[in-house]
Amino acid sequence: MSAVVIRRATVEDAPAVARIFEDQAAVAGTMQVPWPQADNWRKRLLDQSVDQVELVAMVDGGVVGIAGIRCESKLRRRHVGYIWMAIxxxxxxxxVGSCMMAxxxxxxxxxxxxxxxxxxxxTDNVAAVALYRKFGFVIEGEHVQHAFRNGEFVNSYCMARLRPVAEMSHA
Incomplete structure (x- = not known):
């Protein structure tokens, strides 16, 4: 495989990002719905707040993944970020997921x-759970009937990663 290049997502990436969510497994692993409009992604990428960063993974010049981190803005949760990705x-x-997670x-x-x-x-996304565990995430709980997908309710895990205390003392 060619090298994976990670960079900030731009408005011009919207059509390629929309195509990712046309893939069955990619859309089934997210809260997105099938067949997104590129214009919706264009707006989302254009309107990124200062509290979020969205990245794309590229291989051989083509977008193959998107991931993001949104920092909490509430005073008492400013130490928290929420992440997501789709490949x-x-x-x-x-x-690709490992490169994006890193x-x-x-x-x-x-x-x-x-x-x-x-x-x-x-909970049925075994590969994603394994990826997140590899990067230090742990399951903290389970949301029952969290989302509706392919005609049925599905559960999800809430997972979190706490930065090791030794690393925090150097920050």
Whole structure:
């Protein structure tokens, strides 16, 4: 596989991002609905707040994944970030998610001084749960009937990663 390049998402990425959510596994692993409009992604990428960063993963010049981190703005939760990602079906299981997760964690730890990262993941998304565990996330609970997907309710885990105390003393 060619090298994975991670960069900030731009408005011009909207059509490629919309195509990711046309993939069955990619859309099934997120809270998105099938067949998104590129204009909706264009607006979302254009209107990014200062409290969020959305990144794309590129291989051979094409967008193969998108991920984001949104920092909490409430005073008592400014140490927290919420992350999410989606990888095009044919690129799942090839290291793209690991590259994106490493970049999100570096932003959280080295630039945003976040000490807690949170995410939700469907309980049947075994590969994603394994990826998140690899990066230090633990399951903190389960949301029952969290979302409606493919004609049925599905559960999700709430997972979190706390930055190790030793790393915080150097921040």
């Amino acid at each position: 095009a079906d044919r690129w799942q299981g090839k290291g 970049e999100l964690i570096d932003l959280a730890d080295s630039w945003f001084n976040l000490t807690r990262l949170e995410l939700t993941v469907y």
